[in-house]
Amino acid sequence: MQFESLKIFCDVVRWASFSRGAEESGISQSSASQAVHQLEVRLGVKLIDRSRRPLVPTTAGKLYYEGCKELVGRYIELEHRVKSTLGEGKVIGTVGVASIYSVGMHHMSQYVRDFEERFPEASVRLEYLHPTRVVERVIGGGADLGLISYPKKWPELTVIPWREEVMMLAIHPSHRFARLPRVDIRELDGEAFVAFDAELSIRKAIDRTLRHHDVDVEIVHEFDNIENLKRAVEIPAGLSILPEPSLAREVRAGTLVAVPISGQDPKYRLNRPIAIVHRRNETLDMTAARFLELLTARASVATAPEAAAQPRRVRAASTP
Numbered sequence: 275m276q277f278e279s280l281k282i283f284c285d286v287v288r289w290a291s292f293s294r295g296a297e298e299s300g301i302s303q304s305s306a307s308q309a310v311h312q313l314e315v316r317l318g319v320k321l322i323d324r325s326r327r328p329l330v331p332t333t334a335g336k337l338y339y340e341g342c343k344e345l346v347g348r349y350i351e352l353e354h355r356v357k358s359t360l361g362e363g364k365v366i367g368t369v370g371v372a373s374i375y376s377v378g379m380h381h382m383s384q385y386v387r388d389f390e391e392r393f394p395e396a397s398v399r400l401e402y403l404h405p406t407r408v409v410e411r412v413i414g415g416g417a418d419l420g421l422i423s424y425p426k427k428w429p430e431l432t433v434i435p436w437r438e439e440v441m442m443l444a445i446h447p448s449h450r451f452a453r454l455p456r457v458d459i460r461e462l463d464g465e466a467f468v469a470f471d472a473e474l475s476i477r478k479a480i481d482r483t484l485r486h487h488d489v490d491v492e493i494v495h496e497f498d499n500i501e502n503l504k505r506a507v508e509i510p511a512g513l514s515i516l517p518e519p520s521l522a523r524e525v526r527a528g529t530l531v532a533v534p535i536s537g538q539d540p541k542y543r544l545n546r547p548i549a550i551v552h553r554r555n556e557t558l559d560m561t562a563a564r565f566l567e568l569l570t571a572r573a574s575v576a577t578a579p580e581a582a583a584q585p586r587r588v589r590a591a592s593t594p
Contacts, residue, residue, distance in 0.1 A: 277349060280342045282309045283321065287339045288414055290328035298416055313338075347556065350415070365393040369562040371400045372408045372417035376476070376500035376520050377548065382421075389568050396561050404498060405474065412551055418562035419569075424475035425549035434550040436569065439517035441480070441544035442532040444503075444524075446510035451533055458537040459487050466512030467491035471498040476546060480515050483542040504530065517546050 278299070286295030286306060296306035314321050321335035331339055373382060386398045403411060405422055412420040413430045425433045443457055451457050462484070469491075470477035477496075484491060494512045497503050500520055507514050508529050515535070524530035535544060550569060552558060558566065 277346070279309045279313055281346050282306050283313055284339060284343050284346050285414065286310060286322065286329070287331050287335065290330065292329070298414055364395055365561050365564050366395040367559070367561045368397045368399050369419065369559075369565045370417040371398055371419045371421065371565070372403050372411040373400065373421040374405050374408055374423055375402045375498075376423070376517060377402075377421050381519055381522075385565075385568060389565055392568075393561075393564065396564070398565060409551070412553060415553070418552060418558060419566060420551040421548060422551055423546050423548050424479065425547065425551065428551070430554055431551045432554045434552075434566075434570065436548045436550045439519055439546045439548065441515050441535070441546060442518045442521065443513060443535050444507050444516045444521055445513045445531050445533060446507060447528065447531050449510065449513060449531075451513070452531045454533060456534040456536040459483070459535050460489055460537060462491055462513075463489045465491050466494045468495045468497070468503050468506040468512045468514040469493050470500075470503065471496050474498060479546070480544065483538065483544050486539060486542045487537070515544060 282295060282299050282301070285298040286292055289295050289298065292306050292310075293303045296303045299306065310322060317334070317338070319334040320332050321338055323330050323332055323335075371382075382400060386400060389398055390396065399417075401411075401417070408417075408420045408422050409428065409431070411417045413428070420431075421436070425435075427433070443451065443462075445451050451461075470480070472478075492512075495503075495506045497506070500516065503514050503516065504521070504524055506512070508524070516532075518532055521530055521532045525532050538544065550566065552562070552566070
């Protein structure tokens with residue numbers, strides 16, 4: 275009996291879906307279904323109730339899953355430990371990192387370049403996902419590390435605070451606010467606003483702060499992808515509130531201006547916390563551990579409030 279079949283079975287049960295389980299293992303849905311069927315034939319019992327949606331394991335399936343989950347976890351950990359001893363302590367192999375979109379491709383690409391220059395035999399597989407998918411990816415074993423904003427307490431994950439990012443007003447250079455050194459939060463009342471999707475934690479945090487200051491903006495667009503938010507502000511469809519690091523490229527290009535927001539109640543200040551997560555009670559292999567060390571060595575407050583005293587723009591910001 276192949277180890278891969280056990281892993282596929284665990285993935286299918288964990289996701290309650292053959293398609294999602296297959297995706298986790300990088301195979302087709304029919305291959306995942308066939309692998310589980312072969313296990314059932316070998317054992318002579320049904321492991322998954324296929325008549326229900328989402329899928330649920332049978333009584334025998336639950337028992338088998340609990341045992342297989344432990345075996346699969348131990349085997350993967352053993353593989354990591356063996357690989358870490360190869361090459362006399364060299365950092366080799368690939369570390370999988372799942373990140374929310376708004377951490378910024380340019381920002382993370384610099385970490386990846388530095389890591390791969392330092393450890394030529396190692397690589398980073400970086401994927402950008404919806405926040406819920408980042409957590410699912412790490413818990414499911416599809417990524418070694420995750421980067422998530424507004425972290426919660428997950429029983430399956432260890433959460434490491436990484437950095438705080440000051441939120442800035444993102445506006446088109448032609449907007450009347452663009453030449454101001456700062457904008458009082460109450461001046462946003464009635465402005466056309468490009469927002470994050472309502473279910474995202476960052477949107478809820480922004481809404482709480484605006485509500486606390488009795489500010490009522492006019493939502494004109496909602497997106498779950500920060501790149502789409504920035505494109506909408508560039509049109510310009512309205513203004514937005516975004517983490518300053520995510521605006522660096524557009525500010526340099528002169529297509530957007532980032533202006534500090536003043537007048538905030540300290541208890542409701544718009545700073546976005548970001549954390550690194552990995553599976554609890556599981557030792558990271560050497561490659562993942564070294565990448566984690568690189569990230570945490572540079573952890574900081576992305577922009578201290580006192581440093582955000584002037585609007586961020588370049589001389590070319592005369593974009594019409």
